[in-house]
Amino acid sequence: MKPIQVGLLGIGTVGSGTFEVLNRNQEEIQRRAGRGIEVTMVADLDVARAKSIVGANVQVVGDARKVIANPDIDIVVELIGGYGIAKQLVLEAIEAGKHVVTANKALLAVHGTEIFAAAHKKGVMVAFEAAVAGGIPIIKALREGLTANRIQWLAGIINGTTNFILSEMRDKGLAFNDVLKQAQALGYAEADPTFDIEGVDAAHKVTLMSAIAFGVPVQFDKAYVEGITKLEAQDIKYAEQLGYRIKLLGISKRTTAGIELRVHPCLVPAKRLIANVEGAMNAVMVHADAVGTTLYYGKGAGSEPTASAVIADLVDITRLHTADPLNRVPHLAFQPDAMSNLPILPMAEVVTSYYLRMRVADQAGVLAKVTGILANADISIDAVLQREAGEGESHTDLIILTHDCVEAKMNQAMAEMQQLSTVLAPITRIRKEELN
Numbered sequence: 001m002k003p004i005q006v007g008l009l010g011i012g013t014v015g016s017g018t019f020e021v022l023n024r025n026q027e028e029i030q031r032r033a034g035r036g037i038e039v040t041m042v043a044d045l046d047v048a049r050a051k052s053i054v055g056a057n058v059q060v061v062g063d064a065r066k067v068i069a070n071p072d073i074d075i076v077v078e079l080i081g082g083y084g085i086a087k088q089l090v091l092e093a094i095e096a097g098k099h100v101v102t103a104n105k106a107l108l109a110v111h112g113t114e115i116f117a118a119a120h121k122k123g124v125m126v127a128f129e130a131a132v133a134g135g136i137p138i139i140k141a142l143r144e145g146l147t148a149n150r151i152q153w154l155a156g157i158i159n160g161t162t163n164f165i166l167s168e169m170r171d172k173g174l175a176f177n178d179v180l181k182q183a184q185a186l187g188y189a190e191a192d193p194t195f196d197i198e199g200v201d202a203a204h205k206v207t208l209m210s211a212i213a214f215g216v217p218v219q220f221d222k223a224y225v226e227g228i229t230k231l232e233a234q235d236i237k238y239a240e241q242l243g244y245r246i247k248l249l250g251i252s253k254r255t256t257a258g259i260e261l262r263v264h265p266c267l268v269p270a271k272r273l274i275a276n277v278e279g280a281m282n283a284v285m286v287h288a289d290a291v292g293t294t295l296y297y298g299k300g301a302g303s304e305p306t307a308s309a310v311i312a313d314l315v316d317i318t319r320l321h322t323a324d325p326l327n328r329v330p331h332l333a334f335q336p337d338a339m340s341n342l343p344i345l346p347m348a349e350v351v352t353s354y355y356l357r358m359r360v361a362d363q364a365g366v367l368a369k370v371t372g373i374l375a376n377a378d379i380s381i382d383a384v385l386q387r388e389a390g391e392g393e394s395h396t397d398l399i400i401l402t403h404d405c406v407e408a409k410m411n412q413a414m415a416e417m418q419q420l421s422t423v424l425a426p427i428t429r430i431r432k433e434e435l436n
Helices: 013-024 026-033 047-054 064-069 085-095 105-122 138-145 160-172 176-186 200-214 233-241 303-320 366-376 407-418
Strands: 004-009 037-043 059-061 075-078 099-102 151-157 244-254 259-269 281-288 292-299 351-361 381-386 395-402 428-432
Touching (some): 004 064, 004 303, 013 026, 013 037, 013 047, 026 303, 037 047, 085 099, 085 105, 105 200, 138 200, 233 351, 233 395, 233 428, 351 407
Parallel strands (some): 004 075, 075 099
Antiparallel strands (some): 281 292, 381 395
């Protein structure tokens, strides 16, 4: 049988890894797919560099539209990234009747609804395993492996850069900015790390996972996004003393009122497996009614781990290439006409528990005033930690862990506590997730 022909749009880190792994494991992949899968055409602005990677047997062009226009290309792999030209090329490839594989979480999180609708109309597939958590097959697990389950929540460490930074801050007691420079020097962080450290990259990924888990449209614009730039080494130290570790989590939960969709730093009990995921590794926990809690762990980025996911998508499409489109797994796991209109909850309506750190005057009655405000807001206290003031110091740190409450109540209570003359600095708030 004639091999499936693949065109790569972009041959950077992931593209070169895809080409290498596909060639290296060609025989194994063909045994699994039922026919060969060959990269026969590559588009890249740096034609000379691309030719040096793929050799003389692969056609290299500088214009991506030439790949899309080639009638022999069955699958277009988009590895350009971003929202701009990548969106145009993906839609043009779909319109041309090509299947699409992409690692572009930003594109799908923002424009996924339009792209999936176009693909459904044309009867082609858009596969995106590589868009979330690199080499971890979490999309496959959510779309297929857990299809019998009613998923209740998921929580993931889905950005290796921020997890590396938090791990180094905990292990070495370093400040955020110092570790960020180290991460950039090691290649874990970009020259402009904004998408990573502000939580945007993780929010793109959890938006996609949430849509698949709960059968709702992708709605990145409704996600609550908070990064790690305001975390201080002392908060990581205090969390450790209380039996917790701080992780940047992407979280989505099904509630009676709607779907929670949020990214922010969390205190996680140190005994949880996910709390012990260190360095640039990724992990996703999924809790469902039939199977209980499952954990998926591995490399979330890198040339060959991400290539592994791209090629898995190529194999899936190859297997289903001639299948009736109605018999394929839907893009977001649920049939397009059976998607839910459950709302995405605003953060003020989310229920969780909290870590509060307050710099307060070292004098009598401070704790009573703070706990009084929390009591009036119907917020109960789980634990209190107070650092003894050093010799000659007139202030100290007061740490409070609360039980669950709705965020709007905590916002109000924090505003009142901040007005106290004995609270000497902005209050630090970090949400707490037990992940039971």
